[in-house]
Amino acid sequence: MNLNEKIDGLKEELIKASQEVVKIKSIEEEGKPGMPFGEGVSKALDKALEISASLGFRTYKEEEGYYGYAEYGEGEDYVAVLGHMDVVPEGDNWIHPPYGAEIHDGKMFGRGTLDDKAPTMAALFGLKAIKDLNMPISKKVRVIFGTNEETGSSEMHVYNKKEKAPAAGFTPDAMYPLINAEKGIRRFHVVKTLNSCNCDISIKSLKGGIRPNMVPDKCETIIAAKDTEAVVKAVKEFADKMGYNMKSEIVNGDVVLHTFGVSAHGSMPELGKNAVMHTFQFLGTILKGGCGLADYVNFFNKNVALETEGTSLKIACEDKPSGKLSLNVGVADINEGKADMWIDIRYPVTAKGEEIMNTLSKEFGKCGAKIERVEAQDPLYYAEDSKLVTTLLKVYSEQTGEEGKAYGIGGGTYAKELPNIVGFGPIFPGKPDLDHQANEYIEIDDLIMNAKIYAHTIYELAK
Incomplete structure (x- = not known):
């Protein structure tokens, strides 16, 4: 035998x-x-x-x-x-x-x-x-x-x-x-302290994702607004326009927004649909500039959005043995005092992790955020x-x-x-x-x- x-x-x-x-x-x-x-x-x-x-x-x-x-x-x-x-x-x-x-x-x-x-x-x-x-x-x-x-x-x-x-x-x-x-791996938190906001629309809380190495398939946001009906209407119009799976309802005087995406492994974020970033894209249409959270959201929408290769953050790179850098926004936890995003990047075997992190520190600093709690794994x-x-x-x-x-x-x-x-x-x-x-x-x-x-x-x- x-x-x-x-x-x-x-x-x-x-x-x-x-x-x-x-x-x-x-x-x-x-x-x-x-x-x-x-x-x-x-x-x-x-x-x-x-x-x-x-x-x-x-x-x-x-x-x-x-x-x-x-x-x-x-x-x-x-x-x-x-x-x-x-x-x-x-x-x-x-x-x-x-x-x-x-x-x-x-x-x-x-x-x-x-x-x-x-x-x-x-x-x-x-x-x-x-x-x-x-x-x-x-x-x-x-x-x-x-x-x-x-x-x-x-x-x-x-x-x-x-x-x-x-x-x-x-x-x-x-x-x-x-x-x-x-590829090498770097996982880190992008954190910003938020000042009190007196805007007509504000975010009480936003929670999405489970782990940094998973594309988040759910995100729940509680929105305070003077005109809650207008926000609910805006959610539907935005979701229909973008083809996103978003549902909202008024609960205890606030708008509760549920966004649904598709999970995938954090090393291949392009295979998923990121519920957190879909939510950010919507928030960018209703939050007015001038408050700390609006600046944070707008920065992510401009420099991350649905990108998975870090192009706008100036860290995109690739090599023959291992391919392109990948970037996944895996977890979001935002309240009225702090915004915290947990990010997972995978970089090519010939790239330098320290150089990438230095670039990211400079870029995120532009919206008043800091990188904290870095986890590193070399290629x-x-x-x-x-x-x-x-x-x-x-x-x-x-x-x-x-x-x-x-x-x-x-x-x-x-x-x-x-x-x-x-x-x-x-x-x-x-x-x-x-x-x-x-x-x-x-x-x-x-x-x-x-x-x-x-x-x-x-x-x-x-x-």
Whole structure:
């Protein structure tokens, strides 16, 4: 029996294991002793380790609960598969329960089916096939279960302090054929203190978005106005003209405006419809200049609006390995005293993050705003002729019959958190990237093919 035949025989077990982890809601919450990112994430980690132990692997859980892993084989060096058990919030508009892991028309639906609980299980079962066939390997293999990839990867800081670096490996947290270039990431708040406003129209509050790395699909604004009926009428006229999904009503003497967009991953904001910026565009038509919020809104409308490449902010750039800079306004939180926008940018691997941030500080300063709380992640790049890249592409081509080429992305994967790691699958060319979106799913056939590719890859790296 060969590897692929063995994995075909493990199909039902792999599906069941994937469903078990997807059914656990594992969004970051307030930490508890032994559960640094909350109870849900900890439960998902425990379930992954329980499954690993049932497959006959050695398991380890870091004493404070930051990470765990399944391990097989012997040797000084190890090959790593780096997955994560945390997920982003599910959001709305699901046709099947986001934590149901239900299978319909050959697809498993649920948050984490692509990003990346089920693909991590595929790698685990790929290793199970190697173990069951007693294939000779010269290195240990470790399937690592991370817990904080979506909100900072702080658990990997703990891992790097305590563990030896892998000799080689991959993370099933990207796309095929292979990701050899990952843009740098900067996340930051654009904050402005607002003075009291005596205008005929003012904003009591505006809240939109959940995370900076997601295009916001909802925004709620409470508008105080002397003529509320006129504002409601203006909303309808603007929405009809622009083709935007906006609804308003008068509640307790104020206008409550609901704007609906389409979410997408923050690394590809052009695929979404930004509810916050749609709201800003409308507010720009009713707020008169002269107050701090109007200046803030008008600045964003002039210099950001629906742009996703930073052109008007003077930071647009691109390179051959990784493509164009992207910009996403992910979260807005505005009240009568402060405006706060949380922005996510992804910049090309050859660009300089500090230079981009210096430019942005100058530009946002023009409307009296400051940049605060910057989170930084530097770019990653492996040459196309490196041994790691060529080995993985060879396996991909052999298993799929398709040409394997490396390319760059804007999404930050776990590859940045450990040396000698690249992004490899699970999304095949031509298939939709539903990471962070409603109705996330993985096709069962693709889940099995991932297990086969990962099994052969692990063996090639560890033999």
